[in-house]
Each structure stands twice: as structure tokens, then as C-alpha cells.
Amino acid sequence: MSLTALPAHPPVAFLDLPPVARAGGRIVLPGSKSISNRALLLAAFCAGDTVLTNVLDSDDTQVMLSALRALGCTIKQEETRCIVHGMGNAPVQRKADLYLGNAGTALRPLTAVLALTGGEYTLRGVPRMHERPIADLVDALRGLGCVIKHLGTPGYPPLRIQSPTLRLDAPVRVRGDVSSQFLTALLLALPLVATQDVTIDVEGELISRPYVALTLHLLARFGVVVRQAGWQRFTIPAGSVLRSPGAYAIEPDASSASYFIALGAIAADANDPIRIEHLGTDSIQGDLRFVDAVRAMGAHVSASQDALAIHRGLLHGIDIDANDFPDAAMTLAALALYAQGPTTLRNIASWRVKETDRITAMACELRKLGATVEEGPDFLRIAPPTCWKTASIHTYDDHRMAMCCALAACNPAALPVRIEQPGCVAKTFPTFFDTWFAVAHSASKHIPVLCIDGPTASGKGTLAAALARRLGYHVLDSGALYRIAALAAERQGLRIGPEGETAIATLLPQCKIVFDQDKVWLDGADVTEAIRSERCAMLASQVSALPAVRRALLDVQRAFRTSPGLVADGRDMGTVLFPDAPLKIFLNASAEERARRRHAQLVARGVSTTLDDLCADLMERDRRDRSRSVAPLVPAQDAVLLDNSALSVEESVELVWDWWQQRRPFGLTG
Numbered sequence: 001m002s003l004t005a006l007p008a009h010p011p012v013a014f015l016d017l018p019p020v021a022r023a024g025g026r027i028v029l030p031g032s033k034s035i036s037n038r039a040l041l042l043a044a045f046c047a048g049d050t051v052l053t054n055v056l057d058s059d060d061t062q063v064m065l066s067a068l069r070a071l072g073c074t075i076k077q078e079e080t081r082c083i084v085h086g087m088g089n090a091p092v093q094r095k096a097d098l099y100l101g102n103a104g105t106a107l108r109p110l111t112a113v114l115a116l117t118g119g120e121y122t123l124r125g126v127p128r129m130h131e132r133p134i135a136d137l138v139d140a141l142r143g144l145g146c147v148i149k150h151l152g153t154p155g156y157p158p159l160r161i162q163s164p165t166l167r168l169d170a171p172v173r174v175r176g177d178v179s180s181q182f183l184t185a186l187l188l189a190l191p192l193v194a195t196q197d198v199t200i201d202v203e204g205e206l207i208s209r210p211y212v213a214l215t216l217h218l219l220a221r222f223g224v225v226v227r228q229a230g231w232q233r234f235t236i237p238a239g240s241v242l243r244s245p246g247a248y249a250i251e252p253d254a255s256s257a258s259y260f261i262a263l264g265a266i267a268a269d270a271n272d273p274i275r276i277e278h279l280g281t282d283s284i285q286g287d288l289r290f291v292d293a294v295r296a297m298g299a300h301v302s303a304s305q306d307a308l309a310i311h312r313g314l315l316h317g318i319d320i321d322a323n324d325f326p327d328a329a330m331t332l333a334a335l336a337l338y339a340q341g342p343t344t345l346r347n348i349a350s351w352r353v354k355e356t357d358r359i360t361a362m363a364c365e366l367r368k369l370g371a372t373v374e375e376g377p378d379f380l381r382i383a384p385p386t387c388w389k390t391a392s393i394h395t396y397d398d399h400r401m402a403m404c405c406a407l408a409a410c411n412p413a414a415l416p417v418r419i420e421q422p423g424c425v426a427k428t429f430p431t432f433f434d435t436w437f438a439v440a441h442s443a444s445k446h447i448p449v450l451c452i453d454g455p456t457a458s459g460k461g462t463l464a465a466a467l468a469r470r471l472g473y474h475v476l477d478s479g480a481l482y483r484i485a486a487l488a489a490e491r492q493g494l495r496i497g498p499e500g501e502t503a504i505a506t507l508l509p510q511c512k513i514v515f516d517q518d519k520v521w522l523d524g525a526d527v528t529e530a531i532r533s534e535r536c537a538m539l540a541s542q543v544s545a546l547p548a549v550r551r552a553l554l555d556v557q558r559a560f561r562t563s564p565g566l567v568a569d570g571r572d573m574g575t576v577l578f579p580d581a582p583l584k585i586f587l588n589a590s591a592e593e594r595a596r597r598r599h600a601q602l603v604a605r606g607v608s609t610t611l612d613d614l615c616a617d618l619m620e621r622d623r624r625d626r627s628r629s630v631a632p633l634v635p636a637q638d639a640v641l642l643d644n645s646a647l648s649v650e651e652s653v654e655l656v657w658d659w660w661q662q663r664r665p666f667g668l669t670g
């Protein structure tokens with residue numbers, strides 16, 4: 001039997017990562033955020049249409065796309081492909097109120113573009129964005145004749161922009177030692193108004209230079225070649241015009257790759273490395289310097305032009321200036337947990353003005369895991385834990401904190417790790433945890449299962465779905481499998497009883513079953529409705545009494561136990577399938593109450609039936625389920641009995657939620 005179960009992805013308050021035993025496998029990562037937002041901006045303000053492929057679909061790129069659309073740019077988006085109709089060198093809409101979330105890669109260049117091209121604009125973001133300094137960029141733009149007002153705290157967004165009286169003759173000065181994004185913003189915007197040579201002088205030591213190199217590379221692809229005197233002076237030649245390159249393919253994100261490079265460095269074997277496709281020595285992203293640092297720590301990384309393969313080595317601490325790759329350097333802090341000796345990351349003051357104060361945040365969370373961390377104004381020194389601790393990681397609404405700290409799940413003590421507000425990864429890598437679970441393998445015994453067994457219409461499915469949604473876990477509706485088995489047998493004309501036992505058990509491995517959110521498919525046919533009939537339920541009850549059928553479904557059901565965890569609903573989840581589950585609920589309600597619930601359910605679906613008939617069927621099914629020779633419906637010895645006759649769905653969910661939390665090592669949260 002081939003079986004596919006596609007999990008849903010609602011926002012969860014926390015995600016518990018099972019301890020990782022081994023990592024390995026092939027990964028294709030989403031497009032680079034830095035390149036996506038630069039390319040979208042350039043494509044919007046150039047002449048001609050541009051087809052961008054592998055554009056990152058994330059909060060930060062959505063913010064850029066919405067802003068460009070609000071400025072009058074037409075962008076057609078088909079999954080990760082965007083066709084951008086360039087507006088030429090100024091926005092179509094000369095008035096707009098733009099909300100830019102927490103996307104520095106959108107707010108800063110758009111500030112420069114709009115201030116230089118002119119109009120009436122406000123630019124705002126989330127509260128944290130209003131704490132991220134922008135005075136250096138605003139000062140530089142004012143020096144060019146731009147009119148920009150701070151609407152809140154001086155030196156910070158939100159901003160009000162009006163039309164400038166441009167003065168381009170004197171060199172514009174911009175500080176380069178707080179964020180390279182100010183320089184990038186000017187470089188991206190000035191070609192729109194370069195009627196004469198415009199020179200930018202960088203004050204202070206320019207940080208994050210590879211990001212500036214990335215900007216220059218993209219400008220060149222859009223037809224503007226900036227003259228460069230070291231990292232101190234940049235000149236946009238008179239008459240520069242942005243021209244579409246036609247098509248541009250965006251590389252996978254090197255910062256996103258860093259988590260999986262580190263995962264391979266900690267937990268992959270040479271014979272099954274982590275292999276990252278379409279990202280290699282040809283990359284234009286500075287964050288790939290991370291690879292050198294990981295090699296220096298002792299990991300094995302082989303790189304071809306367009307792929308990386310990583311496996312573990314004996315890791316040792318390093319002392320490194322991480323100024324050039326501040327984002328990926330955060331991953332080194334997590335990797336340091338697995339090295340012998342301390343690791344020192346220097347020259348990382350820019351971490352303090354990112355999504356959160358990343359130096360303090362990282363120090364605090366790594367200490368929770370047992371590491372000894374020394375924090376300075378612009379450095380971090382991390383000594384690995386001698387004794388790992390179970391931790392609930394606070395993520396500060398910072399995607400990189402969540403992704404870095406996921407690496408703590410590789411700990412040798414095999415402790416699970418709780419990541420709070422894991423949805424924050426959507427800023428740059430919405431599918432991070434799916435990718436993680438695809439290549440970070442855990443021992444089955446470490447993948448938690450919450451079992452909910454009980455008789456018909458006791459509310460198992462309802463409870464299981466609600467808890468799984470809240471935990472971000474998979475669901476096993478084992479009853480659906482027996483219903484499908486009954487339907488498949490009936491459709492093949494097999495006898496539903498001991499005479500047909502062998503034939504049904506032989507048929508099942510050939511069936512192709514897909515659980516796709518609310519739909520169930522059998523051999524390509526939608527059987528969602530068909531398996532829910534009371535007739536099918538009765539046939540399922542008969543089929544499920546056949547030992548060979550139950551045996552045929554054992555492995556299929558156990559295959560649902562995948563990371564991060566499972567809520568399993570049925571009759572024998574706690575007794576037969578998952579005897580080691582940390583929590584087993586035996587759910588019950590009076591027969592009358594259950595018949596009433598099922599009746600209401602059927603009436604809502606437009607099925608006509610009487611309460612008396614239903615009650616009789618239900619009791620007949622219960623009797624058969626309780627008295628069969630294999631896996632009868634009985635509570636496991638260690639099950640918690642819950643009669644929910646007088647409870648609402650919400651009350652049942654809260655009760656079981658608390659029991660579950662008490663059995664997890666993290667304490668009560670969420």
C-alpha cells in the first residue's frame with residue numbers, strides 16, 4: 001500500500017522538535033531574500049519587462065511586491081515566477097502609504113527611490129521596524145536635496161517623503177559602519193536620477209561588504225556599471241539607465257542554506273551527506289563565506305559550481321571576524337554548541353539593530369541550553385554545554401533565532417527542543433520546518449505520539465484534529481484506513497468476512513491512499529464522502545475484526561509516526577500501535593450522547609436516519625469492536641479515561657492539552 005499524508009500548516013504557539021539522530025538527504029532551497037528584493041525593485045524601475053524565476057515567497061518579499069504594486073507596477077506572479085512590467089525610472093503612483101512590515105530590504109531602498117524620484121509617500125512598518133535606525137540614510141538623502149520627515153522618533157521610521165530639489169554635484173556621504181543597506185539603498189536608487197555623475201563617499205569602515213558586492217552585481221545585470229574606488233567611493237556614471245536583462249534566475253538563499261550546512265556538519269554521515277542543490281562556487285552571495293568558517297571548524301564540505309555536500313567532522317571552536325556575513329554567522333553561534341572549545345564571533349555589532357538585538361537574544365537562548373556565553377558590545381564567545389538542558393527557545397519574532405536554535409535538536413543528550421512562535425520563519429523561509437523534517441531524522445521512539453482511543457462518535461476525530469493543529473503534528477485517522485479497506489474490498493467484490501480475509505489482506509498493499517488535508521483518495525478516486533457512510537462504518541467494523549487485515553495495516557499506521565509528532569485516533573492506538581506513547585486517552589461518552597452526536601453530524605450532511613437506528617448500529621459496532629479476538633476496544637493499562645458526555649469540544653481539548661503539557665519536559669506554555 002502506498003500512502004501519502006500531507007500535513008496542514010496552521011500557525012502554532014510552539015513547535016517541539018524531536019532530537020535528531022542523523023541528518024542526510026537532498027535539499028532545494030527557496031530563492032535568496034536579498035537577491036529577490038533587489039531584483040524586484042530593479043525590475044520595477046527599469047525599462048522593459050523582466051521574468052524573475054525562483055523568487056522567494058516570504059513575508060519580506062510579499063511586502064516588497066505589495067509596495068511595488070501600490071506604486072503602480074504591474075507584476076504577475078505564478079508561484080515563484082514573477083513577470084514584472086518595468087515602470088521606467090519613476091513610480092506611476094506619486095502618492096502612497098506603504099506598509100513595509102519588518103523588511104529592511106524593502107524599506108531602505110524604497111525610501112531612497114521615492115525620496116529621489118519625488119511624490120507624497122509615507123513608509124511605515126511593524127513596531128520593531130520603528131526601532132531600527134535609518135537616520136544615516138535620511139541624512140545622506142537630505143544632502144542630495146530630498147525632503148524626508150520622521151513621523152515618530154527622530155532617526156527612525158515611519159517616514160514622510162515629499163518631492164526633492166535635487167543637488168547631485170557634490171559627493172553624497174553615507175555611513176557604512178552601521179548597516180550596508182544604506183549604501184545599497186543609494187546605489188539602487190541613484191541610477192534613476194543620474195543626469196550627471198553621482199559620487200557616494202562611505203564614511204567609516206564599510207561592513208557587510210559582500211551585500212554591497214551583490215548590489216553591484218545586480219545593477220550590472222540591469223545595465224548600470226558603478227565605478228568603484230575600493231570600498232570607500234562609488235560613482236554612478238551620468239546617463240545611467242536601468243534596463244531589463246529579460247530574464248533573471250534567483251539563486252537559492254545562502255543564509256537559509258547555512259542551517260542545513262550546519263546540520264550536515266553536526267549530524268550527516270559521509271555516505272549520506274546533506275546535499276544542497278543549485279548553490280555552489282558560482283554563487284554571488286557573500287553568506288557562502290559561512291562554508292569556509294564551517295570548514296575551519298572541522299566539517300567536510302565539498303563544493304561544485306552549483307551544489308554543496310556536507311558531512312560531519314570533529315568540530316572545534318574558532319575565533320572569527322564575522323563582519324562580512326552577519327546573518328549566516330548567527331548559525332555559527334549554534335554550531336559552536338557542538339565544537340570542542342569555545343568559539344568567538346567578532347565584529348558583529350550590526351546584530352544589535354536587526355530584527356531583535358541578536359547578540360543578547362542569542363546569548364540568552366544558548367545559555368538556556370547549557371552553553372556558557374560571554375557577550376560584548378560587538379562579540380559573542382560561546383563555550384559548548386557540558387550538560388545539555390531542555391529548553392523552550394524564545395524567538396523574539398526573529399526568523400533567524402528560530403532557525404539557528406533548531407540546531408539544538410542535534411544535542412547528544414537526545415533532548416527535544418521547543419521553538420516558540422515558529423511561524424516567524426515565514427519572514428524569509430516559510431517552508432523551513434518542512435525542509436528540516438525531511439532531512440533531520442529522529443529515532444521513532446523519540447517522536448511523540450498522543451493516542452486517542454474510544455468507541456464510535458465519542459469525539460476522537462474532533463479532539464485529534466484540534467490537538468494536532470495546535471501542536472503542528474500529523475494525524476492518523478486509523479478508522480479511515482479500515483473504512484477504506486472495507487470500501488476497496490467491496491469495490492473488488494470480495495467477501496467481507498473470514499472467507500474474504502486473505503484476499504482483502506492481499507489487496508491492501510496494492511491500494512494507493514492519499515490523505516490530502518480534508519480529502520481522502522483511493523486509487524485516484526475521491527472517497528471522502530463514500531467512506532463516511534454508516535454502511536461503510538459497519539463494513540469497516542467487520543473488516544477490522546479480521547486478524548490478517550489488521551496485520552496488513554500495522555506498518556501503514558506506524559509509518560505515520562514522523563516528526564514532529566503524531567496524534568493517533570482509533571481503537572488500538574495505545575494498546576497495539578504505539579504502546580510507548582507518552583499520553584493515551586480513552587475517550588467515552590454515553591451511548592445516547594454518542595448517537596445524538598452522530599445523528600446531528602449525519603443530518604448536517606443531509607443524510608436521513610433515525611436516532612433509534614443509529615443507536616442500535618452504534619451499539620452493535622461497539623459490541624463487535626469490544627469483543628473481537630485481536631486488538632479489541634479496551635483502554636490501555638496506562639490510559640487516562642475521559643468521559644466527555646457533559647463537556648464541550650473546547651473543554652475536552654483544553655483538558656487533554658494540559659495533560660499533554662504536563663507530560664512534556666518544557667512545563668506549561670502556549
Ligand SMILES: Nc1ncnc2c1ncn2[C@@H]1O[C@H](COP(=O)(O)OP(=O)(O)O)[C@@H](O)[C@H]1O
Pocket residue numbers: 454455456457458459460461462463597598600601644647648649652
Ligand atoms: N466533547 C464533545 N461535546 C460535544 N460534541 C462533540 C464532542 N466531541 C465531539 N463532538 C461532536 O460529535 C460528533 C462526532 O465526533 P467525532 O470526532 O466524529 O467522533 P469519533 O471520531 O469518535 O467517531 C462531531 O460532530 C463532533 O463535533
Ligand SMILES: Nc1ccn([C@@H]2O[C@H](COP(=O)(O)OP(=O)(O)O)[C@@H](O)[C@H]2O)c(=O)n1
Pocket residue numbers: 455456457458478479480482483537540541542544545569570571572573621625
Ligand atoms: N484503530 C482502529 C480504528 C477503527 N477500527 C474499526 O473501524 C471502524 C470505523 O472506525 P471510525 O473510527 O472511523 O469510526 P467512528 O468512530 O468514526 O464511527 C470502527 O468501528 C472499528 O471497528 C478499528 O478496528 N481499529
